Amino acid sequence: MRADLLVATDLDRTMIYSAAALDLPGPDEQAPTLICAEVLDGVPLSFLTMAALDSLRQVDARRALVPITTRTDAQYRRIRFPGVHPGYAVTTNGGSILVDGVRDPQWRAAMDAAVAASAVPLTVVVDHLAEAAVGDWVLKRRLGDELFCYLVVEPAALPAGFVAELDGWCRARGWWVSRQGRKIYAMPLTLTKERALAEVADRTGARGWLAAGDGALDAGFLAAAEQAMRPPHGELAALGWTAPRVSIATATGVLAGEEMAAWFVDRLG
Template structure:
């Protein structure tokens, strides 16, 4: 495992961070295992249907504006644009954001049409169709544990399931079916994602790095859909929970943290500040 880089970059530093279960956390993912009297104060950063949904610690909320001021901070998420726009991060609106697992690069909140057209052309050329994969997902799922099925931005599909009721081996069988068709599968909380392999956060991150002139790239993420992002960055961090931690995944440029839950989000923001990057141009 490599250590965190300590030499300040000569140009802007880009920070591409996953959001859910990396920087922000639902109630189920908070992992507040300490006594109630010493639990951290929380800030709600997302409301859904009139109810609080996602949180950061107040300490994390105080660190994020510093990260955003000193770097090119790029929220990097599998969420759709609409889902991302529900989040109210405690920092100025980032100039760049990556949504739909790299399918959309937002510039000042607006999807770049040239980038999106290029992505859709590549998916059409290299993968089985979304219609085929969606049809298989729905037919293979059992109504007893399937709660919802959705298509995200006409790019990928996912199921919302009762996770504890998933039959043993079902996910493995699904992965074996999607693999030769150019798709990958990821289980995150109660959601099972089927995503085309060329649809990556790393490609979008490299695009933003080119546009911003970034000389150093830092990243964080917890799921298999974040692996390519972490590998593409100069240095990355993964929390002590999630698909990557559970599978024993590792890479020379990625530091595996011991913190779990919302405490990991706080620690990741501290690590982003360690290299001492200059203020972004």
């Protein structure tokens, strides 16, 4: 895989959207044609527009596309973009680099070592959450490939100040917290998407990347991009985050994904 510029895109609420997050404007008969990109337990789960898929195909044809996600390897493998076969993908928030769909064991070992050298063990954070996050507002507790953990919560019942208090506790121990919708992530500070993306760029000889993303976990690789775009929704929008060379899409929901995918094609020329 050789590309002068990589195209690094987050997935959830950037390129793909659940039915609840589509945010389609106008009457139903004017809705765009949607492609199902993910099925879970036999039920369609995530979608993008046909126009967005066409743009991603054009990017992938240039061997430039690098999906980059906090999803684990297994969760990422549920995603299907017909006619798109990226040579590289970054999963587990940078903990894994997939090469033609196969995890690079050397990169994972390096990330395990980096986290162990800079942060308290995952078990310490999990034990703290078992004591600090108690109540009916906690719906699920999950691990991310033995590298990070997260809660699935009921947003309306989330105690005031919980996220800020947890973030303070975590940062003193080499971790930090990001809330994305119903999920509250506890993540090692050294585990970042941009670190893995820089490795992919180095391997491919790319001089940099174009980027799209919507969450705080995306801010690093957006800020480091030659040019980037974020949607007007999501965690970064709620934070009012921006950076030099980062623009904001005009559409929301799945149409923002379509706009950002077309923007990639335009910027690649």
